[in-house]
Amino acid sequence: MVNDSDPRPEDIGSESEAAALAKGSPEGQPPASAPAPPPAAVGVPAVPDSVLAADGVRSIPVPDGPERPGTRYVTSSEGAPPLPPPGGYRGARNPDLEKARHALVSPVDLLARPVVSSTPVVDGPRPLRRVGIVALVAAIGWAVVLLGALAVSATDFLFNLNVVVIQLLIIGVIVAAVILKDARRLGGIALAIALVFNVVTIGGVSAVRTAAQGSYEGQKTEQQKLWERYPGVKGMSxxxxxxxxxxxxxxxxxxxxxxxxxxxxxxxxxxxxxxxxxxxxxxxxxxxxxxxxxxxxxxxxxxxxxxxxxxxxxxxxxxxxxxxxxxxxxxxxxxxxxxxxxxxxxxxxxxxxxxxxxxxxxxxxxxxxxxxxxxxxxxxxxxxxxxxxxxxxxxxxxxxxxxxxxxxxxxxxxxxxxxxxxxxxxxxxxxxxxxxx
Structure with missing residues (x-):
């Protein structure tokens, strides 16, 4: 059975500390060598006199929850961990802070971030995309040339060796554009144009048209056309x-x-x-x-x-x-x-x-x-x-x-x-x- 007059464990510590202070300093003043009490935490209200014990020693209650951090140790810091720095330890997780960071970026964070120079943006198309532009322009231009030759019935021009070489070069540019990722879209358009308007298709249409009309003039001169209609036979008078x-x-x-x-x-x-x-x-x-x-x-x-x-x-x-x-x-x-x-x-x-x-x-x-x-x-x-x-x-x-x-x-x-x-x-x-x- 516990007697109310018996001292409680927490009171024993308080009384011994008070006695030690009374012996070391007359009139209850703390000795000069005694450590100064820690300053009150910023934002924490002063302890009222109602919490003073009967012997004059302040008894600071320890809160049960996290509402009063930093006030648990007020008489001595021996054996206790140091107080966290303002803002908490670096790398420590704070749920509220995490939510805030996801919601918005603090101006302080923006100022604290190192300034990284961004890569300057080059005006105009990317270098590889220019291949697609060249292929598209070449395909359209070549289609116009072939259609012009078809319009004037220049069948001889369409079946010229130089024309075939030019067609092969254009096909090479189009293939390169299709292979490159940046130029693939334009290369595909150029390929579609080249499949319709090329030497084979336009030349075939021109040959059929010339045969149907009986016009084999091509690029012949007027003198050649005249002798083409010669009623006799060469070498016979x-x-x-x-x-x-x-x-x-x-x-x-x-x-x-x-x-x-x-x-x-x-x-x-x-x-x-x-x-x-x-x-x-x-x-x-x-x-x-x-x-x-x-x-x-x-x-x-x-x-x-x-x-x-x-x-x-x-x-x-x-x-x-x-x-x-x-x-x-x-x-x-x-x-x-x-x-x-x-x-x-x-x-x-x-x-x-x-x-x-x-x-x-x-x-x-x-x-x-x-x-x-x-x-x-x-x-x-x-x-x-x-x-x-x-x-x-x-x-x-x-x-x-x-x-x-x-x-x-x-x-x-x-x-x-x-x-x-x-x-x-x-x-x-x-x-x-x-x-x-």
Whole structure:
């Protein structure tokens, strides 16, 4: 049982301290060597006299909470931690201060921060972005050039080697712009333009347009355009052209010669003939200046035997009979083009054309004679597929048979003449030739 008269532990400390002070200093004054009491904390109110103990010693209550920090030790600082500096320890966490810092920045913090010089901002686009600008400008400019060439039908310009090189350089710049991050957007736009407007697309459109309109002028001079319309043939005078047999005369002569050959071979060897369904061909002759003349190349219809001829001796007899007929019409000697001993063609070419350099082993024979009157050539081709060891000639003859119905084997005869003027074109020819006299 505790007696109220017994001293409490906290009072014992107070009484002993008070006695020690009374002994060391008369009249209750503290000795000169005693430490001075700590100054009152800033912002803390003075202790009222009501808290003085009966012996005159102040008894300062210790608060339970954090409302009175710094006033816990008032009589002695021995064994106690030092007081925190104003503002608290550096690095200590203060929830209220953290919230305030998130809410706003104190002017004190701004003044306390070191001033860092910022990197000066360069006016204009970034260096790598300039590549995209260059690519876009090049693509647009090149598109304008190509469209201008298309507008004036400058097809020759579009298919020039220098133009292709320029196009490749522009493509290189566009690819570089697409690779670089800063220039990728502009590079993509330039790439889209280049895919539509380039030498291939614009050149193709120009070529189709030129072919459809028949205008192959390009960048030619007026003098070149004039000679492009030349009605004659380069190297032949007007007198030479008009001295030749007309197209109609050559056609009549050809029909006569072919008829005579067919009659002779039918009478001597009993062969029969069939005319190929392909009509005669009359095509324009080139004038030697990049255009077409008024002269024509004539190719007659082809007559073929229905019978195959495989005996080499019989082949030679038939060719000599044809030679007799052609000689009567004033033509040259009928000679074998396929025989290296009489032909002027290189033997290697003869082998490629006829399958061998030996006439006895060839799958095709070809003989020819020159017609001095018409300036044309009479041809006789004899096909013997029993000599075809590669199958090439059979494939070719099969294709001709399927297309025209011509027999796959046997003898075929025809005549071809060049640089012929039709009788109906003589007047127009003279008028046009007067421009070049």
């Amino acid at each position: 007007t007198a030479e052209i008009k001295a030749q047999p007309s197209l109609e005369e050559v056609r009549a002569r050809t029909e006569e010669v072919l008829g005579a050959v067919r009659e002779r071979l039918s009478a001597d060897y009993g062969v029969t003939w069939v005319e190929q369904p392909v009509a005669e061909d009359v095509s324009p002759e080139r004038n030697g200046y990049g255009g077409e003349s008024m002269l024509r190349t004539y190719t007659s219809t082809i007559w073929s035997t229905n019978e195959a001829i495989t005996d080499n001796a019989l082949k030679l007899q038939m060719m000599h009979s044809i030679d007799d007929v052609l000689f009567s019409y004033g033509m040259s000697e009928y000679y074998p083009v396929n025989d290296p001993s009489e032909s002027t063609i290189d033997p290697s070419i003869i082998e490629k054309m006829f399958g061998s350099t030996d006439p006895d082993l060839q799958a095709q024979w070809e003989w020819a004679a020159y017609d001095y009157d018409t300036g044309g050539w009479f041809y006789g081709d004899l096909y013997d597929l029993s000599k075809d060891t590669t199958g090439r000639f059979r494939t070719e003859r099969q294709a001709d048979h399927d297309r025209t119905g011509v027999p796959m084997e046997g003898l075929s005869i025809m005549l071809r003449a060049e640089k012929l003027l039709s009788e109906g074109d003589v007047t127009a020819f003279d008028q046009r030739m007067s421009e070049y006299e």
